[in-house]
Amino acid sequence: MVALFMLLLRFLGSTALSLFGYLGELLFLMLETARSFVTMPVRWRLALGQILEVGYRSQLVVIVTGAFTGAVFAAQTYFQFHRLSMDTAVGAVVAVSMFRELGPVLTGLMVAGRVGAAMSAEIGTMKVTEQLDALRSLGVHPVDYLVVPRMIAMMLSMPMLVAECVGIGILTGMFVAVHLLGVSQVWYVNYMLRFTALRDLEMALTKGFVFGLLIVFVACNEGLKSKEGAVGVGRATTEAVVIGSLVILVINFFLTMVLNVFFPTT
């Protein structure tokens, strides 16, 4: 019994140590990136390239995600509310949910999958093929060259992608509710406007901004520490997606609690 307890204690201890070690790595990368961003010249050409990759090329994924999430959420809400004769409240529920939770979280998860994986794989491949060592030997800090442009691209692109996802979701939700399920458009829009405010948009954009930073730091950290050739790059890529997604879901809860203080619901 004592041995079992010791085993459990050792397991918990090593897990806690690994977690703190990982958080330390992330914190170190964040501080190094912030320092580079403030003190070193920014490579804007690289940042623009990353904006194209992160922002422009994620459009389809985000639009499809937003559209079908809004559509299905409107339909489900209608089916429940219709029994209570609350059809016209569907617009408000869809809009508030898309703004405050679904838009930012689903965009974050999709971007973590698409962009986080790509970032991790690219940097990881550079690491195992000595391209990172080559950068360092040429007097270039990998954080300056690889992480800062990606961080800038994420900071600018993610809020816009979230806004796009939310907007598309609300529009398709309205289309489904009004044109397919027969909810009155006037009341739908009226309730939607009454129960949403600018602070809902602010909350969505803030979440998008934070999730963007989380994705970029998790993905870059995984890429920068990858080793053992192709297997290592594959592992880093998988972990970038898994950890990035989990971090978004966990942080989202705490972010919701904190942001509700600053942006309370209408």
Add this chain to the structure above:
Amino acid sequence: MLAVAGLTKQIGDQQILRGIDLQVASGETLVIIGRSGSGKSVLLKHLIGLMLPSSGEVFIEGRQIVGLKERQLLPIRKTVGMMFQGCALFDAMTVEENVAFPLREAGERNAGVIRAKVAEALEVVDLTGHEQKLPVNLSGGMKKRVALARVVITRPHCVLYDEPTAGLDPVVSDSINHLIRRLQRQFGVTSIVVTHDMKCAGHVADKVAFLHEGAIYFYGAFADLVASQDPLIQDFIQGRSGDKD
């Protein structure tokens, strides 16, 4: 120019380097030879601060670099170029962009100046006309030449070569050897060449260090190495494994 004192490196239980002492004078070419796994590439990476030693000191132009932070090392590294075993070309960039990279990072923005210097560097390595190719479309020898052009374009005081002729056919290897020698004569750069290619060593070396199990086993002129009757050295030179059929 470059010196190492009491350098040791341990990774896990494995002792990679065991107290290396070396000095390379300005303009000299030192060839470090030894069997695979003897610690040659690890030693080379310590010379430019890409790896941290377990103990010991490394001096570049009289400045101790062990203990310096990564950002403090960056300007020092600009005086020492390194050609990697796998070339480490940036695979998303063309030959021209790869070679121009150090110039752009040094702050050069004039397209005309960059183009002229890239053309000059590619001419030095006999690779004119391949500017727009991507690394994936180059042969092994061409990649080595591009890597060398990228190193020499900023005129470093010292160049470190990690297996410059590995995986190349004898003719291309010979041309790389000539290139290393020519760069040394033309620009007076200090060179440290890690190889297990004896032909390469004989061609470019002023001095040879034979590394065995993480320690310097022999240091001297190439002719003295060849004349040595030490069985370990003779086995290496003759390529004898001691295994029987």
